[in-house]
């Protein structure tokens with residue numbers, strides 16, 4: 001199937017999942033995860049009306065960015081693990097960083113954004129499964145608390161919510177408790193009404209489990225494979 005047909009079919013499934021959950025489909029954004037995809041494929045998605053894109057490597061995106069200049073209305077989000085030495089380039093190339101997981105990284109991004117007189121939208125990435133090898137702040141950790149409490153002074157960033165990648169499973173339903181946990185954490189943080197923090201966004205759900213994520217409250221599903229096909233490299 002073409003990229004356009006895949007996007008149309010995913011949008012149908014988003015609408016159906018939202019209705020099942022008694023939610024309004026407009027509350028759920030579809031992000032096309034275009035990592036490893038060449039500019040031509042990304043252009044096909046754009047031509048089909050797709051505007052929100054996620055990339056996971058700064059260098060890869062920097063290399064193809066020139067070829068994407070014509071996609072004026074595209075909105076680029078960084079969704080991958082970031083090293084602090086990439087903060088300046090990230091603030092230059094991306095509208096938002098959905099994978100902020102430490103105060104140290106937030107401070108670097110904040111400084112870089114301010115230098116450019118920009119505001120970066122950010123999501124805090126949470127390691128809901130407590131997996132060793134995964135990035136993300138642990139729920140209930142000192143690190144997460146520090147990050148949240150620092151928000152008022154990080155004037156180059158706008159905190160909008162939480163993001164997660166749950167432990168991998170072939171069965172979408174296995175992800176449900178993790179999605180629910182992220183929603184509960186979001187609700188708990190929102191209830192504290194912390195200064196400088198909005199908590200309306202929940203970025204969760206990928207190609208194989210986005211419908212379950214929508215049932216659990218996702219406001220942004222990040223879909224790569226189901227739009228562009230299998231990736232040849234990770």
Ligand SMILES: *Cc1c(COP(=O)(O)O)cnc(C)c1O
Pocket residue numbers: 033035056079080165206207208222223224225226
């Ligand atoms: C690659 C990636 C996705 C998309 O995964 P698919 O299974 O291809 O839909 C979503 N989120 C993050 C953080 C990713 O790195």
